[in-house]
Amino acid sequence: MYKPKILLVTKSTGVYQMFCDQITDYFDDYIHLVDGTKVGMECHPDLVLASYREVVKESEFPPEKLLVARRTVDLSKVGALIALSPGTRCLVVNNSYDTALETISCLENLGLNLELLPYNPEIDALPRDVDVALVAETGKEFVPDSIHRIVYIGMRPIDYATILEIGFRLGIPIPEPQVYSSNYIRQIVQLSGQLSRALENERDLNRQLDAIFHTVHDGLIGLDKRGEIIQANQSAHKILGRGPLVSPLLGQKVDDVFPGIEMSDISDQETIQQLDDRYFVMNRSNLDEGRLGSVIAFQDVTRLQKLEQDFRKRVQAKGLMTRYSEESIIASSEKMLKTISVMRKIARTDRTVIILGESGTGKELFAHTIHKLSDRRHGPFLPVNFAGLPETLAESELFGYAEGAFTGARRGGKPGLFELAHNGTLFLDEIGDASPSIQALLLRVLQERHVMRVGGDQVIPVDVRIVAATNRDLRDLVREGKFRHDLYYRLFVLPLYIPSLRERREDIPLLVEHFVRQYSGGRLDVSPDVMDKLVAYDWPGNVRELEAAAQYMTSVAEGQVVTVDDLPHQLFQLSADDSEEIMDDDDILHRSDAKMLRVILECMDWAKSHGMSRLGRSAIVAFARQKQIVVSEQQVRNRMVILRELGLIETGNRRQGSWITAKGEQALKRIRDRMRGDA
Incomplete structure (x- = not known):
C-alpha cells in the first residue's frame, strides 16, 4: 500500500518532533514523514508542510505542494497567562519576527487582556516598561537581560483546520474526526478545571486577605484612580468615628474625608498631618504606579503626640537633652572651621567618637552638637564626668541596680545611664580618669551592646552611641598600663581634635x-x-x-x-611676648600659671639632684602629670621661654635639652620659702 510522503520543514527539532507526534497521532501509519532539514525535494514528497511563512519566499517548493501550517495555542499553558495582571506589557519572543506576530494573533484570539509586543534578536530597540517575556519551551536565550520574569507558553501545535487540509490534499479519508474534537474539548475541560480550582484558591485567598485587612489596627482606605474610596477596613471607620456596618466611607472622595489635608503630598514616607485638633500619621502606596489606584494607611497619634510632649518635658527637666547646638560654637579661624566641618561629617554616622583637646576648649559643647546633628537627635543625651565620679558609685550610676542590691537601694531598682540613654547618646567625659574596673565594664558594654544592673540577673539590650572626651594622652596611659589597650581601640574610631x-x-x-x-x-x-x-x-x-x-x-x-x-x-603678668615686665623672679608666684612655672623649675632641680643634667619637654610633661597638672609640650615650651629670659634656666642647641641655672635654684628656694611662710 502506497503511503503519501510529507516533507516537514521547521526551524527547530522541537517543532519538528511536535509536528511528527501530532500527525502520527491523527493519521496513524497512513503517512510517511521526512525531515526537511536533512533532505530536500529530491525525495519527491507529495506535500511540503512548513512551520513558518518565510519558507514561501526563500525556497523553490511548488505552491501546489506547499502548505504552511496554521497553528494554535497550547491550552495547558493558558492558566499561566490568565494569572498575569490585566494590561501587563509582555514581549512575545521568537527567533522569527513573523512567527512572533502569529503567536500574538493566536493569543489575542483568546481574549486575553495583555499588551503583547513582538520581539526577535534582530530588533535593536527594546520597548520601555516591559517586565515579562512570553517564550516557547525553548528560546530563553533570545530574552533581553533586562527582563527577569519569563512565562513559558509552550510550542504552538497544528490547528484542527490544518489537519483536515492535509487529509484533503493527500486524499486520505478522515478517520473518526470526532476523536480529535474530543481530545481538544478534553483539554478545554482540563483547563477549565484548573481555572476553577485557581478561582476557588483565589476566593480563599481573598477571604484571608479580607480578614487580615479588617484586623489591622491601622486605618486602611483603598482608592480608585479618581480618588474615590472603594474599600475601607474597620479600623478606618473606628478612627474616623464612622459606623462600619453601613460602610459610610465607600463611594466618598478621600478629600472630603480628610478636608484640609493635601492628599497629593502623602507619599510612601510616613508624615504627620493635622486635621482640626487631631494628628494622623499617614502614608500612601500606589498600585501599579497609580494605574490601579492606591492605598492610604493612617493612625490617630493625637494621644501619642501629647505623651511625647510630656515625656520631652520630663526628659528636659532631668537634663537628658542637649543644651548646645552648632550655633553655640563661635569661631572664624581656619583651624576651627575645619574642625567644625569634620564634626558635621562625624555626626552623620553612628560610630563612636572621641573628642581630644586641652581643658576648657569646649569638648562638651562639641559632644552636644554631634548629638544634635545626628539621627539620634530626638533621643536622650546623657553626660557623665569620670573625673568627678567616685569609683564606688560609678558602676551603679552607669548600669543601674536591682531592687535589694544593697542597703538603701530604691524600691524597684534604678536604671543606669546606659538604659536612660537608649536610642540616644552617652557622653563619657574625662574618660582617661575612669578606673580599671570601670574600663573593663565599659569594654563589655561596647562589645556586647547590653547591660546588667548591679545585683540583677537580667540582660538588658541597649542601643547607645558613645561620645567620649579627654584632655589626657590616652596613648601614654596605655603605655603606662593605666588604660586598657582594647578599650582604647574601641574608642579611637572617629577622633576629633579641638584646638586650644x-x-x-x-x-x-x-x-x-x-x-x-x-x-x-x-x-x-x-x-x-x-x-x-x-x-x-x-x-x-x-x-x-x-x-x-x-x-x-x-x-x-x-x-x-x-x-x-x-x-x-x-x-x-608676664606673657610669652612681654617677659620684660617681670622685674623680680619672685613675681612668678603672682602669675595665673605660677604652678606650671614652679613645676618646671622643680623638675629640672630634681633631675639635677639625680644626676640628669638636661631634660626635654616630654620629660617635664610626664613630671607635671605626676603632680596632677595636665599640660602639653607647647605649653611647656611657652613657659620655658619665660624662665629662660629670666635667666632661671638655659637651653642647649639642637635638642640638647634644658637645665636649671644657679639663679634658678636660688629663685626656686625663695619661692618655696615664701610659700611655706604664706602657709
Missing part, C-alpha cells in the same frame, strides 16, 4: 565680644588696648578662662568701655 585658644587667636575677639555682650547686657564695649592684651595672652585655661575673665571685666567696669584697669590680675 592660643592655636586660634583669630577667634579671641569674637569670643570676647560675645561674652562681654552676654554678661553686660550689651552695655559695654572693649577698648583696643584691652583687646590687644587679651589676644596676646596664652589662655592656659582656654575658653573657660576667657569666659571667667569676661565675667570679671563686666563686673568691675564702671564706664561704658572696658579699660586696662578692668582686666583680671593674671593679664597684668
Whole structure:
C-alpha cells in the first residue's frame, strides 16, 4: 500500500518532533514523514508542510505542494497567562519576527487582556516598561537581560483546520474526526478545571486577605484612580468615628474625608498631618504606579503626640537633652572651621567618637552638637564626668541596680545611664580618669551592646552611641598600663581634635565680644588696648578662662568701655611676648600659671639632684602629670621661654635639652620659702 510522503520543514527539532507526534497521532501509519532539514525535494514528497511563512519566499517548493501550517495555542499553558495582571506589557519572543506576530494573533484570539509586543534578536530597540517575556519551551536565550520574569507558553501545535487540509490534499479519508474534537474539548475541560480550582484558591485567598485587612489596627482606605474610596477596613471607620456596618466611607472622595489635608503630598514616607485638633500619621502606596489606584494607611497619634510632649518635658527637666547646638560654637579661624566641618561629617554616622583637646576648649559643647546633628537627635543625651565620679558609685550610676542590691537601694531598682540613654547618646567625659574596673565594664558594654544592673540577673539590650572626651594622652596611659589597650581601640574610631585658644587667636575677639555682650547686657564695649592684651595672652585655661575673665571685666567696669584697669590680675603678668615686665623672679608666684612655672623649675632641680643634667619637654610633661597638672609640650615650651629670659634656666642647641641655672635654684628656694611662710 502506497503511503503519501510529507516533507516537514521547521526551524527547530522541537517543532519538528511536535509536528511528527501530532500527525502520527491523527493519521496513524497512513503517512510517511521526512525531515526537511536533512533532505530536500529530491525525495519527491507529495506535500511540503512548513512551520513558518518565510519558507514561501526563500525556497523553490511548488505552491501546489506547499502548505504552511496554521497553528494554535497550547491550552495547558493558558492558566499561566490568565494569572498575569490585566494590561501587563509582555514581549512575545521568537527567533522569527513573523512567527512572533502569529503567536500574538493566536493569543489575542483568546481574549486575553495583555499588551503583547513582538520581539526577535534582530530588533535593536527594546520597548520601555516591559517586565515579562512570553517564550516557547525553548528560546530563553533570545530574552533581553533586562527582563527577569519569563512565562513559558509552550510550542504552538497544528490547528484542527490544518489537519483536515492535509487529509484533503493527500486524499486520505478522515478517520473518526470526532476523536480529535474530543481530545481538544478534553483539554478545554482540563483547563477549565484548573481555572476553577485557581478561582476557588483565589476566593480563599481573598477571604484571608479580607480578614487580615479588617484586623489591622491601622486605618486602611483603598482608592480608585479618581480618588474615590472603594474599600475601607474597620479600623478606618473606628478612627474616623464612622459606623462600619453601613460602610459610610465607600463611594466618598478621600478629600472630603480628610478636608484640609493635601492628599497629593502623602507619599510612601510616613508624615504627620493635622486635621482640626487631631494628628494622623499617614502614608500612601500606589498600585501599579497609580494605574490601579492606591492605598492610604493612617493612625490617630493625637494621644501619642501629647505623651511625647510630656515625656520631652520630663526628659528636659532631668537634663537628658542637649543644651548646645552648632550655633553655640563661635569661631572664624581656619583651624576651627575645619574642625567644625569634620564634626558635621562625624555626626552623620553612628560610630563612636572621641573628642581630644586641652581643658576648657569646649569638648562638651562639641559632644552636644554631634548629638544634635545626628539621627539620634530626638533621643536622650546623657553626660557623665569620670573625673568627678567616685569609683564606688560609678558602676551603679552607669548600669543601674536591682531592687535589694544593697542597703538603701530604691524600691524597684534604678536604671543606669546606659538604659536612660537608649536610642540616644552617652557622653563619657574625662574618660582617661575612669578606673580599671570601670574600663573593663565599659569594654563589655561596647562589645556586647547590653547591660546588667548591679545585683540583677537580667540582660538588658541597649542601643547607645558613645561620645567620649579627654584632655589626657590616652596613648601614654596605655603605655603606662593605666588604660586598657582594647578599650582604647574601641574608642579611637572617629577622633576629633579641638584646638586650644592660643592655636586660634583669630577667634579671641569674637569670643570676647560675645561674652562681654552676654554678661553686660550689651552695655559695654572693649577698648583696643584691652583687646590687644587679651589676644596676646596664652589662655592656659582656654575658653573657660576667657569666659571667667569676661565675667570679671563686666563686673568691675564702671564706664561704658572696658579699660586696662578692668582686666583680671593674671593679664597684668608676664606673657610669652612681654617677659620684660617681670622685674623680680619672685613675681612668678603672682602669675595665673605660677604652678606650671614652679613645676618646671622643680623638675629640672630634681633631675639635677639625680644626676640628669638636661631634660626635654616630654620629660617635664610626664613630671607635671605626676603632680596632677595636665599640660602639653607647647605649653611647656611657652613657659620655658619665660624662665629662660629670666635667666632661671638655659637651653642647649639642637635638642640638647634644658637645665636649671644657679639663679634658678636660688629663685626656686625663695619661692618655696615664701610659700611655706604664706602657709
